[in-house]
Structure formats: structure tokens, C-alpha cells
């Protein structure tokens with residue numbers, strides 16, 4: 001299947017985006033470590049950055065902290081695009097937040113379905129329309145039913161594609177038929193948000209990924225996505241077969257515990273999370289470090 005192409009007047013979200021972790025030091029956001037991480041990822045060739053997603057432990061950051069994280073990322077990104085995560089279940093708060101965030105020089109907002117309340121599909125349309133109306137930057141819809149409790153139906157996604165600011169989807173929907181239908185429709189750019197689906201979704205015509213895994217082994221993930229975008233499937237498969245065991249370990253316990261193990265092991269930050277998120281177990285830690293070392297061997 002050919003890769004989706006953006007039309008000339010629409011923004012292009014294709015490529016490899018990193019869902020950033022938020023480093024902590026003694027309970028506070030470690031802005032020095034965050035800025036260094038963003039600069040290193042930029043050097044490693046990522047397309048752009050997504051702060052304040054689930055990987056960024058946004059649920060444990062208040063609004064002031066989230067804005068500070070965003071400003072650090074914008075300041076360190078060296079002109080690379082930044083898409084800010086939004087989640088919640090209070091529509092008035094979410095629209096006000098979208099309005100406020102889109103005063104910043106963002107490439108877009110990544111908006112999750114409302115969590116916990118489990119609205120109807122009509123309610124989901126209202127949620128995304130209201131936030132996209134409030135935003136002055138493009139919106140990516142985040143379909144992640146196992147976190148929000150509600151699945152965005154294929155028909156709802158296609159209806160959302162009619163909104164001029166809704167331009168793409170971060171797909172963790174777990175339904176390849178739905179993914180395929182959105183790709184075939186062609187109006188929303190499809191980025192996988194499931195790290196273990198990078199190969200499959202891009203081979204089916206998706207344009208890229210937003211992935212937590214890429215905080216580590218970044219050059220290899222960037223190369224994988226470039227090979228897939230160029231339809232060099234045999235080379236991409238070889239790279240994917242090398243990376244896939246790492247992806248498995250990185251999600252063997254709740255994200256971002258495992259990825260923080262490797263970032264801390266590399267001296268990039270402390271291995272610290274905000275409760276109720278916890279550090280990875282000692283057993284997983286050992287396996288991660290050993291596998292990462294193997295991947296680093298020439």
C-alpha cells in the first residue's frame with residue numbers, strides 16, 4: 001500500500017516522534033536533564049517531540065509544571081516541531097487548556113478521548129470538535145481505549161477528518177481493520193502509538209510513529225522509520241527484528257518505568273518516577289541493561 005501523502009496545504013506529521021519522558025530529581029521536574037535529552041534526541045535525528053503524554057507522566061504534573069516542561073522542550077528543540085499532549089474528562093477545562101497551549105509555537109496538540117466517563121460516539125465527536133475549535137494549531141486524535149476506557153469508532157474517526165484542524169491520529173486502537181480504513185480514507189495521517197506496531201502500521205501505509213521506546217536506541221528507531229517510509233522492507237525488517245525484543249522489554253512493566261532504567265543507566269537522568277508510577281523491577285532492569293548493551297555492540 002502506498003504511504004499516505006499530505007496535501008500541500010496541510011501539515012505533515014510523518015516521521016519518528018519521541019513521546020518524551022519527564023525526568024525527576026528529588027520529586028521535582030529535572031529541567032536540565034529534560035533539555036539535554038531533547039538536544040540529544042534532536043542530534044539523533046528524530047522528527048519531533050511529544051511532551052506530556054502518558055510516557056511523560058502528565059497525569060502527575062499540574063498545569064504549571066506541564067507548561068514549564070513544554071517551555072523547556074520548545075527551548076531545547078532547536079526548531080524541531082513539538083506536539084503537546086492533552087487528556088482529561090472535563091470539557092470546559094480541556095478547551096481552555098487547548099486555547100492556552102495553542103498560544104505557544106506548537107506543531108499540534110495530541111488530544112486523547114476523555115477518560116473514565118465512557119461517552120457515546122456522539123459525545124466523542126463533541127469532545128474532539130470543541131477542542132479542535134478552541135485550538136489554533138492542528139490536532140492529532142489519540143485513540144487509546146485501554147487507557148481511556150472508550151474506543152473511537154471508525155465512523156467517528158472518519159467524521160472527525162472533516163474538521164479542518166483535525167489532521168491525524170496516534171493509533172493505539174488495537175484494531176487493524178480500523179487503522180486500515182483510516183489509511184485508505186487518506187484524510188487523517190496515521191501514526192502508530194503502539195511501539196510494537198511500528199513495522200506493521202507503516203508497512204500498511206501509516207506515515208510514522210509516536211513512541212516512548214525512541215527515548216533510547218534513538219538512531220536505530222529513526223533509521224527503521226526512514227527505511228519503512230522508503231519502502232525498503234527487507235532492510236527495515238532486519239532492523240525491526242533487532243529492536244523488537246527491546247520494545248517487548250520496555251513494555252513488560254508500566255511505561256515509562258523501563259525506559260527510565262536505560263536513560264538512568266546512560267547517566268541522562270535519575271531513575272525516578274512520580275507515584276503511583278513506579279520504577280521497574282530489579283529483574284527487568286538487568287534484562288534491559290543486558291539487551292541494550294547487546295544492541296550497542298557494532
Ligand SMILES: O=C(O)C1=N[C@H](C(=O)O)C[C@H](O)C1
Nearest residue numbers: 019053054055193211212255
Ligand atoms: O506517551 C505517549 O504518547 C505514548 N504512550 C503509549 C503508552 O504508554 O500508552 C506508548 C507510546 O510509546 C507513547
